Amino acid sequence: MSDTSGPDERSRYRGALLGVVVGDALGAPLEGHAGPVPPERVRGLEEDHVELLYTDDTAMTIALAESLLERGELDQDHLAARFVAHFRREPHRGYGPGTARLLDELAAGAGWRPTAAAQFGGQGSFGNGAAMRVAPIALHAAGDLFRVAALARRSAVVTHTHPAAVDGAVAQATAVALALRGPAAEPLDGGAFLAAVASTVGDGEVADALGSLIDLVEGVEPPPPEAVAARTGTGVAAAESVPAALAAFLVRPDSFVETVRYAISLGGDTDTIASMAGAVAGARLGEQAVPARWRQRTEAAPLLVELADRLADAAGARSAEPAG
Numbered sequence: 001m002s003d004t005s006g007p008d009e010r011s012r013y014r015g016a017l018l019g020v021v022v023g024d025a026l027g028a029p030l031e032g033h034a035g036p037v038p039p040e041r042v043r044g045l046e047e048d049h050v051e052l053l054y055t056d057d058t059a060m061t062i063a064l065a066e067s068l069l070e071r072g073e074l075d076q077d078h079l080a081a082r083f084v085a086h087f088r089r090e091p092h093r094g095y096g097p098g099t100a101r102l103l104d105e106l107a108a109g110a111g112w113r114p115t116a117a118a119q120f121g122g123q124g125s126f127g128n129g130a131a132m133r134v135a136p137i138a139l140h141a142a143g144d145l146f147r148v149a150a151l152a153r154r155s156a157v158v159t160h161t162h163p164a165a166v167d168g169a170v171a172q173a174t175a176v177a178l179a180l181r182g183p184a185a186e187p188l189d190g191g192a193f194l195a196a197v198a199s200t201v202g203d204g205e206v207a208d209a210l211g212s213l214i215d216l217v218e219g220v221e222p223p224p225p226e227a228v229a230a231r232t233g234t235g236v237a238a239a240e241s242v243p244a245a246l247a248a249f250l251v252r253p254d255s256f257v258e259t260v261r262y263a264i265s266l267g268g269d270t271d272t273i274a275s276m277a278g279a280v281a282g283a284r285l286g287e288q289a290v291p292a293r294w295r296q297r298t299e300a301a302p303l304l305v306e307l308a309d310r311l312a313d314a315a316g317a318r319s320a321e322p323a324g
């Protein structure tokens with residue numbers, strides 16, 4: 001008899017947050033690479049022996065997970081304070097310039113709401129900073145996609161108010177939540193997955209970019225990274241890097257290693273694309289899919305596992321409560 005359910009829930013929770021940190025840390029040395037990365041450069045990163053250090057993507061993910069666990073819900077004021085605490089302790093984790101400026105202002109006493117809205121001349125940041133950190137929302141509310149989307153939106157606007165940044169966060173959170181509950185032993189329908197993710201975001205750049213990927217991910221052969229990169233772009237804009245990350249997952253949905261390799265090979269914002277793709281792949285395939293060698297070399301991997309376990313315990317405890 002074959003088991004069609006795939007990895008258990010706790011393993012998927014761990015896989016999601018291990019995916020965040022491993023993708024971030026493995027992709028970080030190539031962040032900003034102009035154009036697709038040759039396979040030998042990606043292999044070089046994998047075969048090195050140095051410790052892999054995480055960046056702002058993981059630091060902000062840790063802050064969000066801690067806030068959800070401490071408050072038992074999404075408390076935007078508390079979340080802003082956790083972001084500031086991490087930033088003040090370690091300002092050199094590679095934060096985006098707008099986010100660094102914003103966190104400096106919050107540290108000096110400004111309120112997050114007007115400060116985030118005033119970013120970039122009053123249109124708010126369209127960077128991927130809200131999407132890259134959002135995985136814990138999916139773990140917190142996985143069973144309820146509507147709630148995942150609503151909480152992702154609220155978590156985003158603490159720093160990023162541009163509609164594309166918010167949509168990027170909603171799309172990434174929804175993708176992780178869908179991957180957490182999908183049966184990993186069954187083939188993934190990439191087109192249906194993209195359509196489900198796109199249906200949670202408003203009309204706009206992110207929905208358009210997701211829609212533009214359908215023929216690529218439904219093809220018989222995986223498209224070359226150049227084709228995906230040309231279609232989505234690979235920059236720090238959420239509307240580029242979130243669809244790029246989902247493409248990396250959907251091109252190789254049954255291998256965590258191949259998803260992360262593919263994500264890095266796209267070039268551009270490699271830490272963030274690999275981190276977001278890794279989170280989705282880890283959520284689908286579980287912690288067993290993350291190579292021990294990568295995990296052992298990655299800074300703070302045990303902390304991400306601990307946070308995943310605590311989020312799993314909290315979600316399990318909530319779902320066991322009597323209704324009403």
Ligand code: R7I
Nearest residue numbers: 094095096097098099120124125126127128129236269272
């Ligand atoms: O979004 P954010 O936190 O950056 C995250 C990225 C990831 O790649 C991390 O790994 C880290 O390296 O940084 O930071 P922001 O500064 O809000 O946005 C990133 C960049 O996008 C900005 O510095 C700008 O270059 C650009 N950008 C904008 N440019 C013009 N107008 C974002 N929003 C705007 C805008 O509205």
Ligand code: MG
Nearest residue numbers: 055056057271
């Ligand atoms: Mg980073």
Ligand code: MG
Nearest residue numbers: 031269271272
């Ligand atoms: Mg980055």
